Amino acid sequence: MKRVHIYIGIIAALFCLTRSLPACAVDDQGRFVLVIDAGHGGKDPGAVNGKNQEKSINLNVALKMGKLIEENCKDVKVIYTRKTDVFVELYKRADIANKAGADMFISIHTNSAKSKAANGAETYLLGVEENRTSANLNAALEENKAILLENDYEAHYEGYDPNSPESMIIFEFMQNEYQKESLKMAQFTQNQMITSAKRPDRGVHQAGYLVLWKSTMPSILIELGFISNDAECKYLVSQKGVDEMSQSLYKAFCEYLDYHNKLLEKAVPTAQAIGNKGADRELPVYKVQFMSLKNPLKKNDKRLKAYASVNYYEEGGMCKYTCGDTTDFDAIQQTKKEVQKKYKDAFVIAVYEGKKISVKEAQQISQKFK
Ligand SMILES: [Zn+2]
Structure with a gap:
Protein backbone atom coordinates (compact mmCIF):
# COMPACT_ATOMS: atom_id res chain seq x y z
CA MET A 1 0.00 0.00 0.00
CA LYS A 266 -9.63 47.21 -10.81
CA ALA A 267 -6.56 45.08 -11.44
CA VAL A 268 -5.22 46.87 -14.49
CA PRO A 269 -3.33 50.04 -13.73
CA THR A 270 -4.23 52.92 -16.00
CA ALA A 271 -1.77 52.87 -18.85
CA GLN A 272 0.65 55.75 -18.57
CA ALA A 273 2.79 57.61 -20.98
CA ILE A 274 6.32 56.42 -20.61
CA GLY A 275 7.83 59.66 -19.38
CA ASN A 276 5.43 60.34 -16.53
CA LYS A 277 6.47 57.86 -13.95
CA GLY A 278 9.35 55.60 -13.12
CA ALA A 279 11.75 58.33 -14.11
CA ASP A 280 13.32 58.40 -10.68
CA ARG A 281 15.24 55.20 -11.19
CA GLU A 282 18.94 55.56 -11.80
CA LEU A 283 19.38 52.59 -14.09
CA PRO A 284 17.89 52.26 -17.55
CA VAL A 285 14.76 50.15 -17.62
CA TYR A 286 14.14 47.53 -20.28
CA LYS A 287 10.74 46.62 -21.64
CA VAL A 288 9.43 44.44 -24.45
CA GLN A 289 7.37 46.26 -27.05
CA PHE A 290 4.84 43.88 -28.57
CA MET A 291 1.97 45.79 -30.07
CA SER A 292 1.29 49.12 -31.72
CA LEU A 293 -2.28 50.43 -32.00
CA LYS A 294 -4.02 53.56 -33.19
CA ASN A 295 -6.17 53.82 -30.08
CA PRO A 296 -5.48 52.76 -26.52
CA LEU A 297 -7.06 49.47 -25.40
CA LYS A 298 -10.19 49.56 -23.31
CA LYS A 299 -9.61 49.09 -19.61
CA ASN A 300 -11.09 45.62 -19.53
CA ASP A 301 -9.25 44.36 -22.60
CA LYS A 302 -7.58 41.15 -21.59
CA ARG A 303 -4.47 41.85 -23.60
CA LEU A 304 -3.60 44.25 -20.78
CA LYS A 305 -3.34 41.22 -18.51
CA ALA A 306 -1.55 38.91 -20.91
CA TYR A 307 1.88 39.72 -19.49
CA ALA A 308 3.35 41.37 -16.42
CA SER A 309 3.47 45.20 -16.29
CA VAL A 310 1.64 45.92 -19.54
CA ASN A 311 1.79 49.62 -20.32
CA TYR A 312 1.94 51.92 -23.31
CA TYR A 313 3.64 55.05 -24.55
CA GLU A 314 2.69 57.29 -27.42
CA GLU A 315 4.98 57.79 -30.37
CA GLY A 316 4.22 58.94 -33.89
CA GLY A 317 0.50 58.98 -33.18
CA MET A 318 0.47 55.34 -32.13
CA CYS A 319 -0.02 53.66 -28.76
CA LYS A 320 2.91 51.34 -28.30
CA TYR A 321 2.33 48.58 -25.83
CA THR A 322 5.09 47.17 -23.70
CA CYS A 323 5.41 44.57 -20.99
CA GLY A 324 8.08 43.60 -18.52
CA ASP A 325 9.88 46.25 -16.54
CA THR A 326 13.36 45.45 -15.40
CA THR A 327 16.86 46.85 -15.17
CA ASP A 328 18.22 43.36 -15.86
CA PHE A 329 19.06 42.91 -19.54
CA ASP A 330 19.18 39.10 -19.36
CA ALA A 331 15.76 39.02 -17.73
CA ILE A 332 14.21 41.11 -20.48
CA GLN A 333 15.65 38.75 -23.11
CA GLN A 334 13.77 35.93 -21.43
CA THR A 335 10.59 37.97 -21.42
CA LYS A 336 11.07 38.75 -25.09
CA LYS A 337 11.37 35.05 -25.93
CA GLU A 338 8.14 34.35 -24.06
CA VAL A 339 6.28 37.21 -25.73
CA GLN A 340 7.52 36.25 -29.19
CA LYS A 341 5.60 32.99 -28.94
CA LYS A 342 2.53 35.11 -29.51
CA TYR A 343 3.89 38.35 -30.97
CA LYS A 344 6.67 37.33 -33.35
CA ASP A 345 7.95 40.87 -33.91
CA ALA A 346 8.25 41.84 -30.25
CA PHE A 347 11.50 43.60 -29.41
CA VAL A 348 13.30 45.19 -26.47
CA ILE A 349 13.26 48.92 -25.81
CA ALA A 350 15.11 50.90 -23.15
CA VAL A 351 13.94 53.86 -21.10
CA TYR A 352 16.21 56.19 -19.14
CA GLU A 353 15.24 59.29 -17.22
CA GLY A 354 11.79 59.25 -18.75
CA LYS A 355 13.01 59.02 -22.34
CA LYS A 356 13.34 56.20 -24.79
CA ILE A 357 16.98 55.56 -25.62
CA SER A 358 18.65 52.92 -27.75
CA VAL A 359 19.30 49.56 -26.15
CA LYS A 360 23.01 49.97 -26.86
CA GLU A 361 23.11 53.30 -25.01
CA ALA A 362 21.22 51.77 -22.14
CA GLN A 363 23.71 48.95 -21.83
CA GLN A 364 26.58 51.43 -21.77
CA ILE A 365 24.93 53.36 -18.95
CA SER A 366 24.24 50.12 -17.08
CA GLN A 367 27.92 49.20 -17.39
CA LYS A 368 28.92 52.34 -15.48
CA PHE A 369 26.98 51.20 -12.45
CA LYS A 370 28.66 47.80 -12.30
ZN1 LIG B 1 -21.79 12.93 -17.32
Whole structure:
Protein backbone atom coordinates (compact mmCIF):
# COMPACT_ATOMS: atom_id res chain seq x y z
CA MET A 1 0.00 0.00 0.00
CA LYS A 2 2.80 2.39 0.92
CA ARG A 3 4.46 2.00 -2.44
CA VAL A 4 1.22 2.88 -4.13
CA HIS A 5 1.07 6.10 -2.16
CA ILE A 6 4.65 7.07 -2.98
CA TYR A 7 3.95 6.43 -6.65
CA ILE A 8 0.81 8.54 -6.48
CA GLY A 9 2.80 11.25 -4.72
CA ILE A 10 5.34 11.37 -7.51
CA ILE A 11 2.78 11.62 -10.26
CA ALA A 12 0.90 14.22 -8.26
CA ALA A 13 4.08 16.29 -8.06
CA LEU A 14 4.46 15.98 -11.81
CA PHE A 15 0.92 17.25 -12.29
CA CYS A 16 1.68 20.33 -10.25
CA LEU A 17 4.75 21.05 -12.32
CA THR A 18 2.99 20.74 -15.63
CA ARG A 19 0.03 22.75 -14.43
CA SER A 20 2.04 25.70 -13.25
CA LEU A 21 3.15 26.67 -16.75
CA PRO A 22 1.57 30.00 -17.63
CA ALA A 23 -1.16 30.07 -20.21
CA CYS A 24 -0.87 33.32 -22.09
CA ALA A 25 -2.83 32.75 -25.26
CA VAL A 26 -5.16 35.63 -25.90
CA ASP A 27 -8.00 36.07 -28.33
CA ASP A 28 -6.71 38.48 -30.95
CA GLN A 29 -9.74 40.71 -30.61
CA GLY A 30 -9.40 40.78 -26.84
CA ARG A 31 -12.74 39.02 -26.41
CA PHE A 32 -13.72 36.81 -23.51
CA VAL A 33 -13.48 33.19 -24.65
CA LEU A 34 -16.00 30.73 -23.22
CA VAL A 35 -15.78 27.01 -23.89
CA ILE A 36 -19.01 25.06 -23.45
CA ASP A 37 -18.54 21.33 -23.07
CA ALA A 38 -21.54 19.05 -23.55
CA GLY A 39 -20.56 15.93 -21.61
CA HIS A 40 -20.28 12.51 -23.31
CA GLY A 41 -21.45 11.88 -26.91
CA GLY A 42 -21.22 9.31 -29.68
CA LYS A 43 -20.44 5.83 -28.34
CA ASP A 44 -20.57 7.24 -24.81
CA PRO A 45 -24.21 7.91 -23.87
CA GLY A 46 -23.36 8.91 -20.29
CA ALA A 47 -26.05 7.99 -17.75
CA VAL A 48 -29.27 6.51 -19.13
CA ASN A 49 -32.87 6.02 -18.08
CA GLY A 50 -34.82 3.91 -20.54
CA LYS A 51 -34.39 5.50 -23.95
CA ASN A 52 -33.28 8.81 -22.46
CA GLN A 53 -29.55 9.45 -22.61
CA GLU A 54 -27.46 11.94 -20.72
CA LYS A 55 -25.44 12.93 -23.81
CA SER A 56 -28.55 14.36 -25.51
CA ILE A 57 -29.71 16.36 -22.49
CA ASN A 58 -26.22 17.83 -22.09
CA LEU A 59 -25.97 18.76 -25.76
CA ASN A 60 -29.43 20.37 -25.92
CA VAL A 61 -28.69 22.59 -22.93
CA ALA A 62 -25.15 23.39 -24.11
CA LEU A 63 -26.28 24.50 -27.58
CA LYS A 64 -29.14 26.59 -26.24
CA MET A 65 -26.96 28.26 -23.64
CA GLY A 66 -24.31 29.03 -26.26
CA LYS A 67 -26.93 30.46 -28.62
CA LEU A 68 -28.20 32.84 -25.95
CA ILE A 69 -24.67 34.08 -25.29
CA GLU A 70 -23.85 34.44 -28.99
CA GLU A 71 -26.99 36.47 -29.53
CA ASN A 72 -26.66 38.71 -26.51
CA CYS A 73 -22.99 39.03 -25.58
CA LYS A 74 -21.11 40.34 -28.58
CA ASP A 75 -17.83 40.60 -26.69
CA VAL A 76 -17.78 36.88 -25.97
CA LYS A 77 -16.48 34.17 -28.25
CA VAL A 78 -18.20 30.81 -27.68
CA ILE A 79 -16.41 27.59 -28.52
CA TYR A 80 -18.08 24.17 -28.24
CA THR A 81 -16.18 20.96 -27.62
CA ARG A 82 -18.92 19.27 -29.64
CA LYS A 83 -22.02 20.47 -31.47
CA THR A 84 -23.23 17.07 -32.61
CA ASP A 85 -23.50 13.54 -31.30
CA VAL A 86 -19.82 12.61 -31.47
CA PHE A 87 -17.35 11.05 -29.06
CA VAL A 88 -14.64 13.41 -27.79
CA GLU A 89 -11.93 12.28 -25.37
CA LEU A 90 -11.83 14.13 -22.04
CA TYR A 91 -8.28 15.36 -22.52
CA LYS A 92 -9.17 16.69 -25.97
CA ARG A 93 -12.05 18.70 -24.50
CA ALA A 94 -9.64 20.39 -22.11
CA ASP A 95 -7.14 20.77 -24.94
CA ILE A 96 -9.64 22.70 -27.05
CA ALA A 97 -10.07 25.17 -24.19
CA ASN A 98 -6.35 25.42 -23.46
CA LYS A 99 -5.40 26.03 -27.07
CA ALA A 100 -8.08 28.69 -27.45
CA GLY A 101 -6.73 30.51 -24.38
CA ALA A 102 -10.22 30.28 -22.90
CA ASP A 103 -11.27 32.38 -19.92
CA MET A 104 -13.88 29.91 -18.70
CA PHE A 105 -14.67 26.26 -19.22
CA ILE A 106 -18.16 24.97 -18.46
CA SER A 107 -18.82 21.26 -18.62
CA ILE A 108 -22.48 20.23 -18.65
CA HIS A 109 -23.60 16.86 -17.31
CA THR A 110 -26.60 15.02 -15.94
CA ASN A 111 -26.36 12.97 -12.77
CA SER A 112 -27.46 9.45 -11.95
CA ALA A 113 -27.90 7.54 -8.70
CA LYS A 114 -28.96 4.09 -7.54
CA SER A 115 -31.76 5.65 -5.53
CA LYS A 116 -34.55 6.79 -7.84
CA ALA A 117 -35.50 9.42 -5.27
CA ALA A 118 -32.28 11.42 -5.62
CA ASN A 119 -32.90 14.70 -7.46
CA GLY A 120 -31.68 18.27 -7.82
CA ALA A 121 -28.95 20.32 -9.44
CA GLU A 122 -25.38 20.72 -8.24
CA THR A 123 -22.25 22.48 -9.40
CA TYR A 124 -18.66 21.37 -9.01
CA LEU A 125 -15.26 22.90 -9.11
CA LEU A 126 -12.04 20.97 -9.01
CA GLY A 127 -10.69 20.00 -5.62
CA VAL A 128 -11.27 17.85 -2.59
CA GLU A 129 -13.85 18.64 0.04
CA GLU A 130 -12.96 18.30 3.65
CA ASN A 131 -16.23 16.67 4.55
CA ARG A 132 -16.80 15.03 1.25
CA THR A 133 -19.67 12.66 0.97
CA SER A 134 -19.50 9.42 -0.93
CA ALA A 135 -22.11 10.90 -3.28
CA ASN A 136 -19.70 13.63 -4.43
CA LEU A 137 -16.89 11.15 -4.79
CA ASN A 138 -19.04 8.75 -6.77
CA ALA A 139 -20.34 11.43 -9.12
CA ALA A 140 -16.77 12.32 -10.11
CA LEU A 141 -15.72 8.67 -10.35
CA GLU A 142 -18.66 7.92 -12.60
CA GLU A 143 -17.95 10.87 -14.91
CA ASN A 144 -14.26 10.04 -15.07
CA LYS A 145 -15.10 6.53 -16.25
CA ALA A 146 -15.79 8.04 -19.67
CA ILE A 147 -12.06 7.66 -20.35
CA LEU A 148 -12.45 3.87 -20.34
CA LEU A 149 -13.98 4.30 -23.80
CA GLU A 150 -10.90 6.11 -25.05
CA ASN A 151 -8.41 4.08 -27.05
CA ASP A 152 -5.30 4.76 -25.02
CA TYR A 153 -6.44 6.50 -21.88
CA GLU A 154 -3.37 5.27 -19.97
CA ALA A 155 -1.29 7.62 -22.11
CA HIS A 156 -3.22 10.77 -21.27
CA TYR A 157 -4.09 10.83 -17.57
CA GLU A 158 -0.74 10.11 -15.94
CA GLY A 159 -1.72 6.82 -14.38
CA TYR A 160 -5.14 7.81 -13.11
CA ASP A 161 -7.24 4.65 -12.79
CA PRO A 162 -10.97 5.30 -13.17
CA ASN A 163 -11.77 1.96 -11.57
CA SER A 164 -10.04 2.77 -8.33
CA PRO A 165 -11.53 5.18 -5.76
CA GLU A 166 -8.00 5.35 -4.34
CA SER A 167 -6.89 7.07 -7.52
CA MET A 168 -8.86 10.12 -6.41
CA ILE A 169 -6.13 10.81 -3.85
CA ILE A 170 -4.12 12.53 -6.59
CA PHE A 171 -6.47 15.48 -6.42
CA GLU A 172 -5.60 16.12 -2.78
CA PHE A 173 -2.12 17.25 -3.80
CA MET A 174 -3.36 19.72 -6.28
CA GLN A 175 -3.52 23.42 -5.92
CA ASN A 176 -6.03 25.01 -8.16
CA GLU A 177 -4.82 28.44 -9.13
CA TYR A 178 -8.21 29.32 -10.60
CA GLN A 179 -10.20 28.35 -7.54
CA LYS A 180 -11.49 31.82 -6.70
CA GLU A 181 -12.96 32.44 -10.15
CA SER A 182 -14.24 28.88 -10.46
CA LEU A 183 -16.02 29.20 -7.14
CA LYS A 184 -17.64 32.47 -8.18
CA MET A 185 -18.91 30.94 -11.40
CA ALA A 186 -20.13 27.86 -9.53
CA GLN A 187 -22.04 30.00 -7.03
CA PHE A 188 -23.70 32.11 -9.72
CA THR A 189 -24.66 28.96 -11.61
CA GLN A 190 -26.02 27.06 -8.65
CA ASN A 191 -27.99 30.09 -7.50
CA GLN A 192 -29.58 30.57 -10.93
CA MET A 193 -30.48 26.90 -11.26
CA ILE A 194 -32.38 26.97 -7.99
CA THR A 195 -33.97 30.43 -8.31
CA SER A 196 -34.67 30.83 -11.99
CA ALA A 197 -35.09 27.18 -13.04
CA LYS A 198 -36.45 26.23 -9.58
CA ARG A 199 -34.38 23.07 -9.25
CA PRO A 200 -33.88 21.38 -5.87
CA ASP A 201 -30.59 22.63 -4.42
CA ARG A 202 -27.77 20.15 -3.86
CA GLY A 203 -25.18 22.89 -3.47
CA VAL A 204 -21.72 23.76 -4.75
CA HIS A 205 -19.06 21.09 -4.23
CA GLN A 206 -15.54 20.15 -5.05
CA ALA A 207 -14.46 16.88 -6.57
CA GLY A 208 -11.79 15.37 -8.78
CA TYR A 209 -13.13 15.67 -12.29
CA LEU A 210 -10.49 14.82 -14.88
CA VAL A 211 -11.92 17.19 -17.48
CA LEU A 212 -11.55 20.11 -15.03
CA TRP A 213 -8.09 19.07 -13.95
CA LYS A 214 -6.81 19.11 -17.52
CA SER A 215 -8.09 22.60 -18.30
CA THR A 216 -5.87 25.56 -17.37
CA MET A 217 -8.46 28.25 -16.67
CA PRO A 218 -11.39 28.79 -14.31
CA SER A 219 -13.70 25.84 -14.84
CA ILE A 220 -16.86 24.26 -13.46
CA LEU A 221 -18.87 21.11 -14.01
CA ILE A 222 -22.64 21.24 -13.77
CA GLU A 223 -24.90 18.33 -12.94
CA LEU A 224 -28.26 19.59 -14.21
CA GLY A 225 -30.28 16.98 -12.37
CA PHE A 226 -30.79 13.22 -12.09
CA ILE A 227 -31.68 11.23 -15.17
CA SER A 228 -32.35 8.32 -12.83
CA ASN A 229 -35.22 10.25 -11.20
CA ASP A 230 -38.22 9.75 -13.51
CA ALA A 231 -39.83 13.13 -12.87
CA GLU A 232 -36.57 15.04 -13.24
CA CYS A 233 -35.64 13.06 -16.35
CA LYS A 234 -38.99 13.96 -17.91
CA TYR A 235 -38.34 17.63 -17.13
CA LEU A 236 -34.79 17.63 -18.50
CA VAL A 237 -35.74 16.07 -21.82
CA SER A 238 -38.72 18.45 -22.28
CA GLN A 239 -38.46 21.71 -24.22
CA LYS A 240 -39.44 23.59 -21.05
CA GLY A 241 -36.62 21.91 -19.17
CA VAL A 242 -34.02 22.68 -21.83
CA ASP A 243 -35.21 26.30 -22.07
CA GLU A 244 -35.23 26.91 -18.32
CA MET A 245 -31.91 25.22 -17.64
CA SER A 246 -30.10 27.01 -20.47
CA GLN A 247 -31.66 30.34 -19.47
CA SER A 248 -30.43 29.91 -15.92
CA LEU A 249 -26.90 28.99 -17.09
CA TYR A 250 -26.91 31.97 -19.42
CA LYS A 251 -27.94 34.35 -16.63
CA ALA A 252 -25.23 32.95 -14.38
CA PHE A 253 -22.66 33.48 -17.10
CA CYS A 254 -23.73 37.11 -17.53
CA GLU A 255 -23.29 37.65 -13.80
CA TYR A 256 -19.82 36.16 -14.00
CA LEU A 257 -18.88 38.25 -17.00
CA ASP A 258 -19.88 41.36 -15.12
CA TYR A 259 -17.83 40.28 -12.10
CA HIS A 260 -14.87 39.42 -14.34
CA ASN A 261 -14.91 42.78 -16.14
CA LYS A 262 -15.10 44.74 -12.89
CA LEU A 263 -12.20 42.74 -11.51
CA LEU A 264 -10.11 43.44 -14.58
CA GLU A 265 -10.80 47.14 -14.40
CA LYS A 266 -9.63 47.21 -10.81
CA ALA A 267 -6.56 45.08 -11.44
CA VAL A 268 -5.22 46.87 -14.49
CA PRO A 269 -3.33 50.04 -13.73
CA THR A 270 -4.23 52.92 -16.00
CA ALA A 271 -1.77 52.87 -18.85
CA GLN A 272 0.65 55.75 -18.57
CA ALA A 273 2.79 57.61 -20.98
CA ILE A 274 6.32 56.42 -20.61
CA GLY A 275 7.83 59.66 -19.38
CA ASN A 276 5.43 60.34 -16.53
CA LYS A 277 6.47 57.86 -13.95
CA GLY A 278 9.35 55.60 -13.12
CA ALA A 279 11.75 58.33 -14.11
CA ASP A 280 13.32 58.40 -10.68
CA ARG A 281 15.24 55.20 -11.19
CA GLU A 282 18.94 55.56 -11.80
CA LEU A 283 19.38 52.59 -14.09
CA PRO A 284 17.89 52.26 -17.55
CA VAL A 285 14.76 50.15 -17.62
CA TYR A 286 14.14 47.53 -20.28
CA LYS A 287 10.74 46.62 -21.64
CA VAL A 288 9.43 44.44 -24.45
CA GLN A 289 7.37 46.26 -27.05
CA PHE A 290 4.84 43.88 -28.57
CA MET A 291 1.97 45.79 -30.07
CA SER A 292 1.29 49.12 -31.72
CA LEU A 293 -2.28 50.43 -32.00
CA LYS A 294 -4.02 53.56 -33.19
CA ASN A 295 -6.17 53.82 -30.08
CA PRO A 296 -5.48 52.76 -26.52
CA LEU A 297 -7.06 49.47 -25.40
CA LYS A 298 -10.19 49.56 -23.31
CA LYS A 299 -9.61 49.09 -19.61
CA ASN A 300 -11.09 45.62 -19.53
CA ASP A 301 -9.25 44.36 -22.60
CA LYS A 302 -7.58 41.15 -21.59
CA ARG A 303 -4.47 41.85 -23.60
CA LEU A 304 -3.60 44.25 -20.78
CA LYS A 305 -3.34 41.22 -18.51
CA ALA A 306 -1.55 38.91 -20.91
CA TYR A 307 1.88 39.72 -19.49
CA ALA A 308 3.35 41.37 -16.42
CA SER A 309 3.47 45.20 -16.29
CA VAL A 310 1.64 45.92 -19.54
CA ASN A 311 1.79 49.62 -20.32
CA TYR A 312 1.94 51.92 -23.31
CA TYR A 313 3.64 55.05 -24.55
CA GLU A 314 2.69 57.29 -27.42
CA GLU A 315 4.98 57.79 -30.37
CA GLY A 316 4.22 58.94 -33.89
CA GLY A 317 0.50 58.98 -33.18
CA MET A 318 0.47 55.34 -32.13
CA CYS A 319 -0.02 53.66 -28.76
CA LYS A 320 2.91 51.34 -28.30
CA TYR A 321 2.33 48.58 -25.83
CA THR A 322 5.09 47.17 -23.70
CA CYS A 323 5.41 44.57 -20.99
CA GLY A 324 8.08 43.60 -18.52
CA ASP A 325 9.88 46.25 -16.54
CA THR A 326 13.36 45.45 -15.40
CA THR A 327 16.86 46.85 -15.17
CA ASP A 328 18.22 43.36 -15.86
CA PHE A 329 19.06 42.91 -19.54
CA ASP A 330 19.18 39.10 -19.36
CA ALA A 331 15.76 39.02 -17.73
CA ILE A 332 14.21 41.11 -20.48
CA GLN A 333 15.65 38.75 -23.11
CA GLN A 334 13.77 35.93 -21.43
CA THR A 335 10.59 37.97 -21.42
CA LYS A 336 11.07 38.75 -25.09
CA LYS A 337 11.37 35.05 -25.93
CA GLU A 338 8.14 34.35 -24.06
CA VAL A 339 6.28 37.21 -25.73
CA GLN A 340 7.52 36.25 -29.19
CA LYS A 341 5.60 32.99 -28.94
CA LYS A 342 2.53 35.11 -29.51
CA TYR A 343 3.89 38.35 -30.97
CA LYS A 344 6.67 37.33 -33.35
CA ASP A 345 7.95 40.87 -33.91
CA ALA A 346 8.25 41.84 -30.25
CA PHE A 347 11.50 43.60 -29.41
CA VAL A 348 13.30 45.19 -26.47
CA ILE A 349 13.26 48.92 -25.81
CA ALA A 350 15.11 50.90 -23.15
CA VAL A 351 13.94 53.86 -21.10
CA TYR A 352 16.21 56.19 -19.14
CA GLU A 353 15.24 59.29 -17.22
CA GLY A 354 11.79 59.25 -18.75
CA LYS A 355 13.01 59.02 -22.34
CA LYS A 356 13.34 56.20 -24.79
CA ILE A 357 16.98 55.56 -25.62
CA SER A 358 18.65 52.92 -27.75
CA VAL A 359 19.30 49.56 -26.15
CA LYS A 360 23.01 49.97 -26.86
CA GLU A 361 23.11 53.30 -25.01
CA ALA A 362 21.22 51.77 -22.14
CA GLN A 363 23.71 48.95 -21.83
CA GLN A 364 26.58 51.43 -21.77
CA ILE A 365 24.93 53.36 -18.95
CA SER A 366 24.24 50.12 -17.08
CA GLN A 367 27.92 49.20 -17.39
CA LYS A 368 28.92 52.34 -15.48
CA PHE A 369 26.98 51.20 -12.45
CA LYS A 370 28.66 47.80 -12.30
ZN1 LIG B 1 -21.79 12.93 -17.32
